[in-house]
Amino acid sequence: MGECIEFEHDVLVIGAGGAGLRAAIEASAAGVSVGLVCKSMLGKAHTVMAEGGIAAALANVDDRDNWKVHFADTMRGGQYINNWRMAQIHAQEAPDRVRELESWGAVFDRTKDGRILQRNFGGHKYPRLAHVGDRTGLEMIRTLQDHGIHQGIEVYMEVTVVELMKDGDRVVGAVAYDRERGRFRIFRAKAIVLATGGVGRAYQITSNSWEGTGDGHALAYHAGADLIDMEFIQFHPTGMVWPPSVCGILVTEGVRGEGGILTNSEGRRFMFDDIPDNYKDQTADTPEEGWRYVLGDKIARRPPELLTRDHVARCIVREIREGRGSPHGGVFLDIAWIKEKMSDSEAHIKRKLPSMYHQFKQLADIDITNERMEVGPTTHYIMGGIRVEADTQAATVPGLYACGECGGGINGANRLGGNSLSDLIVLGKRAGEHAAIYALETQAGRIDEARVEAAQRTALRAFDRGGSEAEGPYAVQNDLQVAMQALVGIVRTGDEMRTALEEITKLRQRAEEVGVVGHREYNPGWHTALDLENLLTVSEAIARSALAREESRGAQFRKDFPSKDPGWGKANNVIRKARDGSMEVEKVPIHDMPAELQAIVDEMG
């Protein structure tokens, strides 16, 4: 297996998107030695693709906003199975974290009086999203990256972790390989923060890059940590559907925030047809009222296009299935129509949505200032993740922390747009802070050399099987994506999900037999074979959790259980590895929130 290079840090952060970077910055500020491992080059993580904005109740645009409204919006959006304490911390601390980004050099769009501008977004009562056109994620990751490189953080680029190492109960390190040379590395650490993002590559149509293979979820699971809410996958309502090669690429909710409307083949604004009861009093009655809201009229209520993502995605699916879709199997998203209302609409659209303009112009030959877009749902985000303690982001295994998309709890059954970027910096900071505190109080553990050798042997198995006769990893990955898309998608049934679990078992057998060609140096076939293991683990967790939750809530819609169940309204699903190595699901009760939070929900929720 050759040499295995060793590194030692107090805190090891795995993943360098917004959450990982923010955690690393906070940990290093506490004076501990920090290593930051990322699967791609620094600054390329999935955060870069976030478009619409960062939700924070700064109240710069509407002074009625405050953390309580943000908290109530988040809980309503998550259908009240969120971790209420996380939702509270998030709403309270997001404004400070956004202002902190500005002090680190971020340049947000401005209000007329020179403060941070905020825009409308789905499920948020007031304009709340600090943004930079439609490239807010780029601004955030670049700000954190450029601040972080001066903090003494050691960054290991293009390094992938394959297994966490434990000493007794606690995690004490990780075994990884570098992409460039394929050499193994051991990272010794007193505390580990997982910030590996999502699982979108488990599905065929996704906005996620190759990296979103659930690495953190799988690493934590195999290290004995609990996962929570894994059934809740967010299908973003608006992904590109045409041409086929760009299918799934995200179209920001900011388009609707700026006045974009959804129409079907009959030209009807179908979102007016189905408004959920709990949003009726917040939603406009007429297109005219909706437009006034977009313009900032404080009396007007928001247009139904800005209902929560789970609901909008289902309405779009309904239109398509009932034969009222667009020519390429989506519906129409129209921002060009605002020219009826605005004389300079073309310049306005290009200024507020520059990368959407660019993306459609270059990839689909469509000028969004003049033509309608075709859009449909795309797998975007997982609400579920590693179960953590709200204040510290500590997982259920000592020494292990999680934040960002791979952490679970804050979003409940559905995440509001814009709450992800704020979650990254609020909970990322806390994860880094508490990982550093833990590391300062803890002695280094011992890593079992035999375990390290075993991890390396396992990682190299695909080479032993070679590439000439064995099946390659891409075919298995593709079949998994097809199965998950068809059987554990937006509309689910028990029978289909049982079939999915059988499929996953068969795919796992195939995955154990895949072979790779070539050598260890920068070999994507090998990397895909290793990522596939993680994808299978998270896919099983998603299917098992979804099967167990016999109700429809938020992002989970069960055709065989189409209503909400009050019992499930007070419970989360926990996934963990049983003693015999099988995956077990446990329904755990949600504790009642304290009276002062309940009062906020009762008043505004």
Place this chain on the structure above:
Amino acid sequence: MSSATFRIWRGNVEGGKFHDFSTEVSEGMVVLDAVRRIQAEKANDLACRWNCKAGKCGSCSAEVNGMPRLMCMCRMSDLPLDRPITVEPIKAFPIIKDLTTDISWNYVAKKKIRKFKPRAPDHDDGTWNMVQDDVDRVQEFRKCIECFLCQNVCHVLREHDLHDDFIGPRLFVYSAALEMHPLDTEDRLEDLKKAQGIGYCNITKCCTKVCPEDITITDNAIIPLKERVVDRFYDPLAMFLRRFRRKKPDKGVGENTK
């Protein structure tokens, strides 16, 4: 459905050659789709970087038919399919394998640029006021996705290999974003002149031409920085007047927005 031949460079630091792969072309396809299809079906170990597939992350830089492009934004319908499409790695950095190059120098060089240093906050809550007109030009620079195509075509790096004395267009754009940031108070002019070699740029504008984000690199970032350096270090009148002034040299004539 038509088909196309891709002539992809494969090899490593010791050498390599072009290999031909034929693949089907579907509507709307981009070069990255073809490369990934070839990777999945014919050459599992073909090395290339990509992430967002939408021109937002700047990972998939390569030279397509000799032109520096993001593979994800390079439409097949814009390329002649009657002859092989060549895809090769960018040239200004050492090869790792196939289409991947060692771009770590960019990260090392960036770290040497003095970090953002804001003035004291305008308000007690630690916030500032900035108006949109003042941030527009900085926002242009901050659109940069760090694809390093500008570094790739800059002859100072590509032909003359002056990586030790010159930071290249990307990092001038980065410096300009800091220097023109309304809140920044740091002074980077001496670094730009000496260690970062801005004088080597002779404004051929190749960088601007290849920028996938349409940043006007030369006119809006490099030339204003050059002017500031010239004003500071070479303007005879300013040099003369400075001798009679007790205060520190300012950051450049006509530049009082800080």
